Amino acid sequence: EIVLTQSPGTLSLSPGxxxxxxxxxxxxxxxxxxxxxxxxxxxxxxxxxxxxxxxxAAGIPDRFSASGSGTDFTLTISRLEPEDFAVYYxxxxxxxxxTFGQGTKVEIK
Amino acid sequence: xxxxVESGGGLVKPGGSLRLSCAASGFSFSTYYMxxxxxxxxxxxxxxxxxxxxxxxxxxADSVKGRFTISRDNADNSLYLQMNSLRAEDTAVYYCARxxxxxxxxxxxxxxxxxxxxxxxx
Numbered sequence: 001e002i003v004l005t006q007s008p009g010t011l012s013l014s015p016g017x018x019x020x021x022x023x024x025x026x027x028x029x030x031x032x033x034x035x036x037x038x039x040x041x042x043x044x045x046x047x048x049x050x051x052x053x054x055x056x057a058a059g060i061p062d063r064f065s066a067s068g069s070g071t072d073f074t075l076t077i078s079r080l081e082p083e084d085f086a087v088y089y090x091x092x093x094x095x096x097x098x099t100f101g102q103g104t105k106v107e108i109k
Numbered sequence: 110x111x112x113x114v115e116s117g118g119g120l121v122k123p124g125g126s127l128r129l130s131c132a133a134s135g136f137s138f139s140t141y142y143m144x145x146x147x148x149x150x151x152x153x154x155x156x157x158x159x160x161x162x163x164x165x166x167x168x169x170a171d172s173v174k175g176r177f178t179i180s181r182d183n184a185d186n187s188l189y190l191q192m193n194s195l196r197a198e199d200t201a202v203y204y205c206a207r208x209x210x211x212x213x214x215x216x217x218x219x220x221x222x223x224x225x226x227x228x229x230x231x
Contacts, residue, residue, distance in 0.1 A: 033213055033215050033216070034214075036217040036218075038154075044223075045204055045224060046204075048209070048217060048220075051217035052213070052215050089154055091154070091156075091216075093215075093216025093217075096159075097156075097168070098144070098216060100153055100155065101153070102153045103153045
């Protein structure tokens with residue numbers, strides 16, 4: 001089973017700043033298609049942000065971007081808006097198993 | 110619009126059973142793969158189970174294999190999760206989620222229900 005490790009655990013930033021979140025896999029993900037990012041706010045269900053490692057989901061603002069391949073993936077929020085403060089999860093699919101990272105909390109500094 | 114509404118959660122004693130339901134609307138349910146994901150209090154997300162659009166292919170996480178059973182009724186636009194031999198560590202919010210539809214396989218879930226809470230306690 002591929003383990004996803006997200007870093008940092010918490011990111012303290014101000015609105016307008018750039019956020020860079022990392023997701024590292026314990027072994028190479030077989031296809032970039034299989035790496036996904038979600039946003040979750042307190043009391044809400046997760047929301048799909050990015051799939052296929054870099055494809056923004058419908059309705060996701062272009063300040064969200066993502067990249068990576070193999071074992072290292074990055075989610076970038078170019079300029080944080082107040083509504084972006086949340087927890088972000090990466091998720092991978094491989095060999096009939098889905099796994100999630102433990103999450104990165106982006107909090108207001 | 111796409112809607113997924115879970116139900117069936119509640120308080121159950123260790124060793125007990127529950128059946129969760131997920132009512133889908135606003136899309137062609139029978140053409141999408143579906144999944145169940147849970148989140149223990151204050152914790153992250155844990156994938157539990159996948160079912161293909163026809164129901165012919167099913168996968169489980171090791172943590173629930175042999176105890177949980179996923180199923181679907183495409184005629185009724187419903188997804189189910191039968192949970193047996195429940196343990197305290199199964200306490201969580203349980204989400205149903207729709208698989209993203211595309212010509213390529215992405216393994217992503219694009220719509221999630223609001224979740225149903227399951228508490229396993231004596």
